[in-house]
Amino acid sequence: MESASARAGSERPFYALHAEAYDLLITDPAGPWVDAVHETLAGFALSPASILDAGCGTGRHAAGLIARGHRVDLVDASAALLTQAASRCPTARTTLADLCTMEVRPAYDAVTCRGVLNDMTTDEERASAVRSLAGSLVPDGVLLLDVRERRGSRQRADGVTRSRQVDLAAGGRLTFAGRTTWSRGLLHVEETYELTRPAAPAQRSRYRFTMRPWTEPELRAALRECGLRIVRVAAGAGRRTPDRLFVVARQLSSSG
Numbered sequence: 001m002e003s004a005s006a007r008a009g010s011e012r013p014f015y016a017l018h019a020e021a022y023d024l025l026i027t028d029p030a031g032p033w034v035d036a037v038h039e040t041l042a043g044f045a046l047s048p049a050s051i052l053d054a055g056c057g058t059g060r061h062a063a064g065l066i067a068r069g070h071r072v073d074l075v076d077a078s079a080a081l082l083t084q085a086a087s088r089c090p091t092a093r094t095t096l097a098d099l100c101t102m103e104v105r106p107a108y109d110a111v112t113c114r115g116v117l118n119d120m121t122t123d124e125e126r127a128s129a130v131r132s133l134a135g136s137l138v139p140d141g142v143l144l145l146d147v148r149e150r151r152g153s154r155q156r157a158d159g160v161t162r163s164r165q166v167d168l169a170a171g172g173r174l175t176f177a178g179r180t181t182w183s184r185g186l187l188h189v190e191e192t193y194e195l196t197r198p199a200a201p202a203q204r205s206r207y208r209f210t211m212r213p214w215t216e217p218e219l220r221a222a223l224r225e226c227g228l229r230i231v232r233v234a235a236g237a238g239r240r241t242p243d244r245l246f247v248v249a250r251q252l253s254s255s256g
């Protein structure tokens with residue numbers, strides 16, 4: 001059954017109706033994450049590696065890893081974002097799937113999952129997503145995660161509305177505004193979008209959703225539960241704000 005986080009892949013305007021604006025609005029450089037993943041894998045003598053980028057979005061980070069010589073496959077629940085990722089990464093196998101319910105087999109040296117596990121808000125969804133990531137790894141395979149950290153996320157959720165405008169193809173212009181508040185361990189996000197195109201009425205949409213950041217102990221427990229050993233927990237790779245964690249964990253081989 002489709003999870004709530006996967007459903008957002010077709011509902012959230014940013015992932016569906018206005019997916020063409022995703023890379024115009026998310027402009028932090030992909031390089032630091034790509035470097036951190038590549039260097040970590042090289043440290044495990046996994047270069048080149050077979051990698052699954054789980055929740056790949058538009059494939060910005062996958063493209064960087066492919067350029068470093070890795071073989072990368074892609075999975076995401078948003079058809080519109082996955083289409084962009086497929087054209088950016090033509091050598092990648094792409095799968096439209098829900099990380100919480102997809103069938104997995106231990107096929108990859110590494111799984112990357114950046115900025116995705118916060119979208120899963122129930123214990124069940126979080127556990128099943130982490131199970132899928134772990135189950136996609138060969139023995140000794142490496143999981144590399146970027147997640148929102150709870151305390152830093154709470155501090156950043158200031159209730160201030162921030163707005164941006166981006167120009168789209170054919171004279172379109174999208175005005176995006178977002179506001180985030182905090183309540184009981186959840187980030188509550190309100191987004192509004194206004195799309196204008198020449199000689200067409202403005203198209204407005206609004207979307208509300210929640211995200212659930214992680215504490216380090218929660219993450220450690222979830223990974224341990226799936227047979228993974230934490231190798232490293234550090235500040236988010238290349239993140240401009242102090243509310244992210246970069247986590248490296250390893251699938252224990254049967255000899256442990």
Ligand SMILES: C[S@@+](CC[C@H](N)C(=O)[O-])C[C@H]1O[C@@H](n2cnc3c(N)ncnc32)[C@H](O)[C@@H]1O
Binds near residue numbers: 081098114
């Ligand atoms: C914030 S974006 C991050 C995209 C990309 N990893 C990056 O760092 O740019 C979160 C992504 O996770 C995907 N996602 C969220 N829940 C998912 C689920 N249950 N199954 C598959 N993909 C999911 C969304 O569709 C979206 O592409």
